[in-house]
Amino acid sequence: MSKTSHLFEHILTHYRGLFATFVLLPVSALYGAYTTVRNLMVFQLRSAPVKHEQRVQKVIRQIEDWKKNGCTEKLCTARSGWKSMSELVPKYKLSHRKIDVGMFDILEIFEQRGTVKVEPLATMGQISRNLIAKGWTLAVLPELDDLTVGGLVMGFGIESSSHKYGLFQFICASFDLVTADGQCLHCSPSEHADLYYLIPWSHGTLGFLVAAELKIIPAKKFIRVHYQPVYSLDNIVDVFEAASRKTGENDFVEGLVYSRDMAVIMRGNFTNSIGTDGPLNAIGRWYKPWFYKHVQTYLKNGQAGVEYIPLRHYYHRHTRSYFWTMEDIIPFGNQPIFRSLLGWALPPRIELLKYTETETTRKLREKFHVVQDMLVPIQYLKQAIQYFNDHFNLYPIWLSPMAIFDNNRHLGFVHPLPKKDGTVDEMYVDIGAYGTPLKTNFDNTSALPLLEKFVMDHQGYQALYAKTTLSREDFRTMFDHSGYDKLREQLPFCTQAFDEVYDKISSKGRVSPVEMRKLENKS
Ligand SMILES: Cc1cc2nc3c(=O)[nH]c(=O)nc-3n(C[C@H](O)[C@H](O)[C@H](O)COP(=O)(O)OP(=O)(O)OC[C@H]3O[C@@H](n4cnc5c(N)ncnc54)[C@H](O)[C@@H]3O)c2cc1C
Numbered sequence: 001m002s003k004t005s006h007l008f009e010h011i012l013t014h015y016r017g018l019f020a021t022f023v024l025l026p027v028s029a030l031y032g033a034y035t036t037v038r039n040l041m042v043f044q045l046r047s048a049p050v051k052h053e054q055r056v057q058k059v060i061r062q063i064e065d066w067k068k069n070g071c072t073e074k075l076c077t078a079r080s081g082w083k084s085m086s087e088l089v090p091k092y093k094l095s096h097r098k099i100d101v102g103m104f105d106i107l108e109i110f111e112q113r114g115t116v117k118v119e120p121l122a123t124m125g126q127i128s129r130n131l132i133a134k135g136w137t138l139a140v141l142p143e144l145d146d147l148t149v150g151g152l153v154m155g156f157g158i159e160s161s162s163h164k165y166g167l168f169q170f171i172c173a174s175f176d177l178v179t180a181d182g183q184c185l186h187c188s189p190s191e192h193a194d195l196y197y198l199i200p201w202s203h204g205t206l207g208f209l210v211a212a213e214l215k216i217i218p219a220k221k222f223i224r225v226h227y228q229p230v231y232s233l234d235n236i237v238d239v240f241e242a243a244s245r246k247t248g249e250n251d252f253v254e255g256l257v258y259s260r261d262m263a264v265i266m267r268g269n270f271t272n273s274i275g276t277d278g279p280l281n282a283i284g285r286w287y288k289p290w291f292y293k294h295v296q297t298y299l300k301n302g303q304a305g306v307e308y309i310p311l312r313h314y315y316h317r318h319t320r321s322y323f324w325t326m327e328d329i330i331p332f333g334n335q336p337i338f339r340s341l342l343g344w345a346l347p348p349r350i351e352l353l354k355y356t357e358t359e360t361t362r363k364l365r366e367k368f369h370v371v372q373d374m375l376v377p378i379q380y381l382k383q384a385i386q387y388f389n390d391h392f393n394l395y396p397i398w399l400s401p402m403a404i405f406d407n408n409r410h411l412g413f414v415h416p417l418p419k420k421d422g423t424v425d426e427m428y429v430d431i432g433a434y435g436t437p438l439k440t441n442f443d444n445t446s447a448l449p450l451l452e453k454f455v456m457d458h459q460g461y462q463a464l465y466a467k468t469t470l471s472r473e474d475f476r477t478m479f480d481h482s483g484y485d486k487l488r489e490q491l492p493f494c495t496q497a498f499d500e501v502y503d504k505i506s507s508k509g510r511v512s513p514v515e516m517r518k519l520e521n522k523s
Pocket residue numbers: 076077079083084085086087101120142143144146147148149150151152154155156157158159203204205207208209210322465504
């Protein structure tokens with residue numbers, strides 16, 4: 001390594017906060033401005049919902065070419081792996097044949113049916129802006145602007161309305177999928193139902209998603225948020241579970257746990273007017289405190305409270321601080337002076353954060369840093385908080401209730417938990433742990449496998465954008481593969497074209513950013 005690269009590595013490793021502030025933020029802002037302009041131009045030039053069919057044909061043609069060439073390589077989408085919302089980078093992008101699924105349009109709003117038809121590269125930011133302007137919103141709108149429909153369908157997606165509407169997959173009325181034999185299949189509960197139920201979590205291993213129809217609901221201007229501080233583990237569980245099960249009463253439910261015995265449980269409702277019981281708080285403005293810091297003040301004051309938050313500010317309340325991971329990147333980022341001067345530039349872009357990882361920060365991340373979402377039946381919430389407290393001591397913890405609906409046919413990778421009496425409990429909770437645990441002698445290389453075992457023992461699931469150490473066998477136990485295996489055999493060319501999910505999401509398919517840079521330089 002040359003002296004200059006040594007120096008660069010030293011700065012990236014030991015002055016990461018300053019580097020992020022003075023280099024990554026301005027570059028992110030410039031890059032953000034560039035991509036906005038480029039996307040607008042590309043959008044102006046290429047956006048044409050009426051040309052959707054031609055774009056589908058283009059995907060089909062690429063598959064026909066692959067067949068003509070003897071189906072020698074496996075296939076994946078052409079989207080850069082650096083853009084994926086994960087701390088890892090897909091290695092298979094280097095070896096697989098890339099299929100350009102450049103489809104980013106909002107195709108049509110069907111007000112009567114209460115759905116919107118979109119292409120897979122449409123993002124949450126694009127859809128929410130477009131829909132809200134027309135008085136609509138997605139029933140489940142995951143947090144970050146850059147999350148794509150394709151990623152949320154093929155991976156997983158959740159928001160604080162998921163107790164009512166379920167995971168992102170459950171707001172999908174239908175999918176259009178181009179399979180490995182070059183057919184475009186329309187999949188819904190009544191057409192190609194096996195495929196419809198197995199597309200979510202399949203990570204593009206059954207075909208290429210070219211459109212999805214998503215459930216929309218009427219939007220209102222504000223969310224009235226009720227903040228309830230609670231001061232014991234039993235109370236955290238009781239208040240959170242009661243709020244989550246009142247699906248008719250609460251449009252949104254979320255919990256932020258600040259220690260084993262302290263949390264703030266939030267209930268939100270759509271409204272068009274600001275009541276007299278609380279102030280308007282535009283929490284998304286650049287100079288405002290990071291949301292989780294603001295929520296914590298209710299614990300300190302010891303009193304419940306109400307606020308009215310503008311709709312898009314509510315949806316993106318954790319974006320500026322990437323939940324609370326920004327504290328590890330820019331430790332002084334929530335200081336009032338920093339927010340006033342540079343708060344508008346937050347957050348730095350995920351791909352830049354990944355691209356500037358060094359060998360030293362990789363080692364530190366792998367050993368001491370945790371980014372995991374674990375989905376467990378809500379009946380095990382108490383044990384789960386206790387587990388995270390004892391084995392991680394990492395706060396805050398994010399609690400987002402979510403339904404996994406029973407499709408009565410036991411189809412799909414995830415199923416709700418049957419109780420001892422045979423009834424089914426569809427209510428789960430996503431427990432998000434992000435940051436550096438304070439547990440003495442913590443080492444994630446041993447803590448993660450134990451956590452995965454805890455989740456499996458409690459009939460839970462792991463979000464697959466995050467790192468997993470599950471063996472193939474355990475992975476197949478956690479996620480039901482019975483229908484998937486059959487379908488892959490039945491669909492022509494499927495096994496020739498696509499890896500299994502495990503091969504894409506485990507260490508076989510994904511590597512650290514540092515390793516990916518090395519591989520890219522070699523190739
Ligand atoms: C900081 C951070 C915050 C996050 N916050 C949230 C959150 O608030 N809520 C939430 O639900 N999730 C969140 N996530 C996780 C996120 O939901 C997942 O990463 C999800 O998979 C979407 O990511 P993506 O759009 O980058 O998709 P990608 O990672 O690009 O894609 C995911 C998978 O889908 C496949 N795929 C994508 N498009 C297609 C297609 N057209 N055809 C076939 N296969 C396709 C890809 O090959 C890949 O296997 C967060 C992640 C991070 C790192």
